Amino acid sequence: MQKTDSLFYLYLLAYYFSELNKKHTNISQMAKSLPKRSEDYSLWYNEIVKRADLAEHSAVRGCMVIKPYGYSIWEKMQAEIDRMFKETGHTNAYFPLFVPKSYLSKEADHVEGFAKECAVVTHYRLKNADDGSGVVVDPEAKLEEELIVRPTSETVIWNTYKNWIQSYRDLPILVNQWANVVRWEMRTRLFLRTAEFLWQEGHTAHATKGEAEAETKQMLDVYAEFAECFMAMPVIKGVKTESERFPGAVDTYCIEALMQDGKALQAGTSHFLGQNFAKAFDVRFAGMDGKVDYVWGTSWGVSTRLMGALIMAHSDDQGLVLPPKLAPIQVVIVPIYKTDEQLKSIRKVADQIRTELRSSGISIKFDDRDTQSPGWKFAEYELKGVPLRIAIGPRDIENGTVEIARRDTKEKATYQTSAVCDAIRGLLDEIQSNIYRKAFDFRSDLTTKVNTYDEFKEALDGKGGFVMAHWDGTVETEEKIKAETKATIRCIPMDQEEENGHCIYSGKPSKGRVVFARAY
Numbered sequence: 001m002q003k004t005d006s007l008f009y010l011y012l013l014a015y016y017f018s019e020l021n022k023k024h025t026n027i028s029q030m031a032k033s034l035p036k037r038s039e040d041y042s043l044w045y046n047e048i049v050k051r052a053d054l055a056e057h058s059a060v061r062g063c064m065v066i067k068p069y070g071y072s073i074w075e076k077m078q079a080e081i082d083r084m085f086k087e088t089g090h091t092n093a094y095f096p097l098f099v100p101k102s103y104l105s106k107e108a109d110h111v112e113g114f115a116k117e118c119a120v121v122t123h124y125r126l127k128n129a130d131d132g133s134g135v136v137v138d139p140e141a142k143l144e145e146e147l148i149v150r151p152t153s154e155t156v157i158w159n160t161y162k163n164w165i166q167s168y169r170d171l172p173i174l175v176n177q178w179a180n181v182v183r184w185e186m187r188t189r190l191f192l193r194t195a196e197f198l199w200q201e202g203h204t205a206h207a208t209k210g211e212a213e214a215e216t217k218q219m220l221d222v223y224a225e226f227a228e229c230f231m232a233m234p235v236i237k238g239v240k241t242e243s244e245r246f247p248g249a250v251d252t253y254c255i256e257a258l259m260q261d262g263k264a265l266q267a268g269t270s271h272f273l274g275q276n277f278a279k280a281f282d283v284r285f286a287g288m289d290g291k292v293d294y295v296w297g298t299s300w301g302v303s304t305r306l307m308g309a310l311i312m313a314h315s316d317d318q319g320l321v322l323p324p325k326l327a328p329i330q331v332v333i334v335p336i337y338k339t340d341e342q343l344k345s346i347r348k349v350a351d352q353i354r355t356e357l358r359s360s361g362i363s364i365k366f367d368d369r370d371t372q373s374p375g376w377k378f379a380e381y382e383l384k385g386v387p388l389r390i391a392i393g394p395r396d397i398e399n400g401t402v403e404i405a406r407r408d409t410k411e412k413a414t415y416q417t418s419a420v421c422d423a424i425r426g427l428l429d430e431i432q433s434n435i436y437r438k439a440f441d442f443r444s445d446l447t448t449k450v451n452t453y454d455e456f457k458e459a460l461d462g463k464g465g466f467v468m469a470h471w472d473g474t475v476e477t478e479e480k481i482k483a484e485t486k487a488t489i490r491c492i493p494m495d496q497e498e499e500n501g502h503c504i505y506s507g508k509p510s511k512g513r514v515v516f517a518r519a520y
Helices: 004-029 041-051 068-087 108-117 154-164 208-227 276-280 305-314 340-359 374-383 393-401 417-447 453-461 475-485
Strands: 054-057 065-066 097-099 119-123 126-128 136-137 140-148 173-181 196-206 236-239 251-258 266-276 284-286 292-294 298-301 331-335 362-368 386-393 401-405 412-416 445-449 466-470 488-493 513-517
Touching: 041 054, 068 173, 068 196, 068 208, 097 305, 108 276, 108 412, 126 453, 154 173, 154 196, 154 276, 173 276, 173 305, 196 208, 208 236, 208 251, 208 266, 208 298, 251 305, 251 488, 251 513, 266 276, 266 305, 276 298, 284 466, 284 475, 298 305, 331 340, 331 374, 340 362, 340 393, 386 393, 386 417, 393 401, 393 488, 401 417, 412 417, 417 445, 453 466, 453 475, 475 488
Parallel strands: 331 362, 331 386, 445 466
Antiparallel strands: 054 065, 097 140, 119 140, 126 136, 173 196, 196 298, 236 251, 236 488, 251 266, 266 298, 284 292, 386 401, 401 412, 466 513, 488 513
């Protein structure tokens, strides 16, 4: 045997054992159970994100890599939200990643709100160090004006709108952009809070205050509809208090959701900007009567934080539980066979099912990999939250049946092959409704009305969740409650019923309850 042949076979042997080790490592990882939510909710969340192949930490501190499966879910979210925007008359555009530092200083509240999170670009070139130690910033390439890496785009967009708007004929402007933003967070968690994240931000300009206020509320309704109808996540629509308001806004509206650990999560915001940014950037228009006035504005956005909400609202100790409307794979078929002939018969039935379901817009996968056992695949798709799993074996072929397992309830049932597609369509709708109903019932169970501060603290430290309590409307009281309990006012509900009472902290008169919770 030649020396080159020996090296070749040694290489093949090493490759074989390497692949075998990878396979056993994967199987071991799949078999290893997730941490329990009841024991360590934070660890449970992080492990689901990693093991379900949603995302991982990047080499850049505080940033993440969204993996293909995770990005597929985000794409489905993005597609539905984008469709809803366009149905309400909005169009997409794109604005620069960089914001001149002077722009931020034009709106005082805005710059104060974002100053601590801004990443700043000061130079535009690198060079090799004179001592050969590596690459350094070229001191001669200093920017004339420093640039902020976009934390949000109000300033750069309103500076642009100044060139677009001269008269009432140019209004309204209904623009949205899909983009990334950077907010230099010190404490990060995948999807929930990262230094860079993906989002959409709508920015609209109007001729009247009434139009702008109506736009703000309309977009909040869009977010709420998406959360409830697609994410299967019930939300409370409300107005933020002054201290929780978006920097530079007159009013901030929000949707608040409840996670399974009893903490709230702000899932979307819509801001009525008044004329603040129009005045800061001198954006004026001539009305029909010839009178010149400042434009009225709004901005609104949701981000990849919705991915975190989706995980925490529905998933269990076995992994993801995905609503069918957002699942990248809605149905998976796993063949159970020993011979190639059996696989051939199963594939024929599977192809018939796939063809019919795909014609109905249902995403379906046939997993005929021979590198993993059916049991391993069952665990994998359970972890990834696939709503329905179909198992087909030789006996099923003989009987003209298939077995379907639901991810939400773990129930299994046998169906005739001839009726399986109709059954699947009905089951997907049922799963979507069941996931929402379960989340709604959970929120109801963890919503408590209290009348005293002792009851308030007992509810927070007990089951947590949303605590409905009277508040005197002052920032001072709000801050004291936050300092003592770590609970914040999530919102003043838009459907708040007038109810005379007394603030749980100060005892001063109150005309309605607000939503308190500890939050992400």
